[in-house]
Amino acid sequence: MNTDDRALPVRGAEDILGIAADWCAAGETVAIATVIQSWGSSPRPAGSRMALTKTGKMEGSVSGGCIEGAVADAALEVMDTGTAQVLTYGVTDESAWAVGLACGGQVSVLVEKLT
């Protein structure tokens, strides 16, 4: 087989771990948020990821843009303490409206520091 091994895989839009690895290699403090469960009309399935840095970089998503801000706040805390957190946002939860999960879905997000 005449394969051109010079070709490196182009990064898919879902390769958030690759982005996190690059940031970490560049010396950034990194947190990774992962959808671990979703219900109803939540737009992003379990396994969806977002990577964030202490310096404010952000790639990927854990919702349609509704809870990313709140997750980013939690991620800053996780990057400080090193302790993972599970955040749950849902239509029955008043905080969901506060952060704007208007889709009527419910989502649980694991936030881990990359160490």
Added chain:
Amino acid sequence: MIYAHLLRLRQAAAEREPVTYAVRLADGASFVLPDQAAPPAINQAGADALEADRIGVVEIDGESWFIEARNPAPRLVVVGAVHIAQALAPLAVTAGFDVTVIDPRTGFAAPERFPGVRIDTAWPDEALAALQPDARTAIVTLTHDPKLDDPALISALRSDAFYVGALGSSRTHAKRLDRLRALGFDDAAFSRIAAPVGLDIGARTAPEIAISVIAEIVGARRGKRRERGA
């Protein structure tokens, strides 16, 4: 997430090795499975998740674990390093496919025409034999040349590929089916071929055709196979 785990997950993805990422939600303890150091029940949960291709929270011995099956990425094999392939390859990569473009015509299969995409300049039947298409593989032929498309389609129809598409007009396709019928393929095999290729969105340009093709492949992967007329 431990950096070593992140590297292990990326390595597994690159080598198409199925693994599971497991996190105990109570304290963030984690494993990349299979792992001899992990409790048997956790390894079993990882194996079950891979089998079902499932991602979610599982209760194991009274504790909640996030269990993430990470099966190898679906593959797209494009036969014909033509203009439409140049538009299709990056769309497929963005959608998470592991893309290989096959074309023995090295003028077409020039690396600079396909940045970042694997190129194979073997004949399509040899290249496909090496790639061993499975149920997570889509194959689309784009050369318009029976010398190249036919051997590829023959290999594709003998494989478990979840999608087989062939570019060409209805007339071209009818002639193609006559040739394949002479080789012993029947209507059941022909019903697997998406032709004319792609969703009918009135595509005209190469990028538009590429969009219609990737949309059809995503639909096939997600169980939304289009009904085709006879």
